[in-house]
Amino acid sequence: MVSGMRLLTEDRFMEKAQAYQAVLFSRGVDVNIEVVNQLNARFLRLNPDMALCVDASGLWLCGNGMKMQPDWTAEVPRLKRASLKSEMIARACHLSEKPAVIDATAGLGHDSLLMAHLGARITLIERHPILFTLLEDAKNxxxxxxxxxxxxxxxxxxxxxxxxxLDQLIARQQMTDVVYLDPMFPQRDQHQQVQKKQAQVKKQMQLLHLLLPEQGEMDLGDHLLVLARKIAKRVVVKRPRLAVFLAAQQPDHQWQGDTCRFDAYFNENMY
Ligand SMILES: C[S@@+](CC[C@H](N)C(=O)[O-])C[C@H]1O[C@@H](n2cnc3c(N)ncnc32)[C@H](O)[C@@H]1O
Incomplete structure (x- = not known):
């Protein structure tokens, strides 16, 4: 059980806050509700510590004076511009085939939202209880x-x-078309390996870096590639442009962008 995290709300959203408190508790996060006068930009500036918040827009996270949530509605203009031809992720995951995709590192769900928009059927997996609850809220x-x-x-x-x-799928020999992986990559290494202009972490990604451990214990996901290759026709790994290969495994094909690349591993036995 994770305890001690604050959940800030205004009096009028108390019932809503209690409902989120119960959901978070069922996922191992024990939050303390604190009622504040006004959950506005000024309040966030004066209270830079990380906390969960509940207001009319649902559940969100604040920290460093910012409001952060996986805002899928804000992605709509980007989705409307996207096409199977223009998106590197669409070519890497072969989305023209409308595949079944397991996104094993959900995060804010933006990559999956794009893939679903371009026709994929997605199973989105997230292990962090707070991120998962934020995602669930975005989907609802x-x-x-x-x-x-x-x-x-x-x-x-x-x-x-x-x-x-993935272990359960392997045990049941249940295959899938694509497993997509976008594991965390330490910010400090990005700064070393990626050119300065590319190293600016997007505002919303700061949410992940606030919540997830940066020093020492960050799980870089190498073992996920090994598992995924046992049950997927194709595994696609998103990496910063100059990052080392996941699990030191040389991909069968690469798509290179300005800031990131996609490494693809094909399972010849399944074609
Ligand atoms: C870089 S983020 C993914 C960002 C995502 N592609 C997006 O578009 O927002 C990596 C996420 O994977 C999650 N993650 C890492 N290892 C995981 C695992 N073994 N099982 C489930 N989730 C995992 C982390 O909690 C984190 O939220």
Whole structure:
């Protein structure tokens, strides 16, 4: 059980906050509700410590004076511009085939939202209880959006460690078309390996770096590649452009972008 995290809310959202408190508790996070006068930009500036917050926009995280949440509605303009031809991720994951994709490192779910928009059926796996709850909230809200509703109908969320989930698929010999991996990459290494102009971490990604450990214990996901290769026709790994290969395994094919690349591993036996 993780305890001691604050959940800030205004009096009028108390019931909502208690509902989130119960959900988080069921996932091993014990939050203390604190009522504040106004959960506004000024409050966030004066209270830079990380906390969860609940207001009319649902559950979100604050820290360093910023409001952060996996805002899928804000992704709509980007989705509308995207096409199978223009998106490197679409070529890497062969989305024209409308594959079944397991995204084993969900995070904020933005890559999966794009893949689902381009036709993939996605199982999105996240093991961090707070990130998972934020994702679930983003998906629930997207369901009533006229544009996003049909996209998120192709997304299923699973709260699990992907190593456990993939192990279960291996035991049942249950194959899938694509496993997609975008494991964390230490910021300090990005700064060493990636050119300065590319090293700016997007504002929303700071949410992940706030929540997830940066020093020492960060899980870089090498074992996920080994497991994924046993049950997927194709494994696609997103990496910073100059990063080392995951699990030191040379990919069969690469797609290179300005800031990131996609390494693909094909399972010849399954074609
Ligand atoms: C870099 S983020 C992924 C960002 C994501 N591609 C997006 O578009 O927002 C990596 C995420 O994978 C999750 N993760 C890492 N290892 C995992 C595992 N073994 N099982 C489930 N989730 C994992 C982390 O908690 C983190 O949220």
């Amino acid at each position: 809200q997207a369901e009533s959006d006229p544009f996003l509703g049909q996209v998120v109908a192709r997304i299923q969320l699973v709260f699990s460690d992907s190593a456990v989930y």
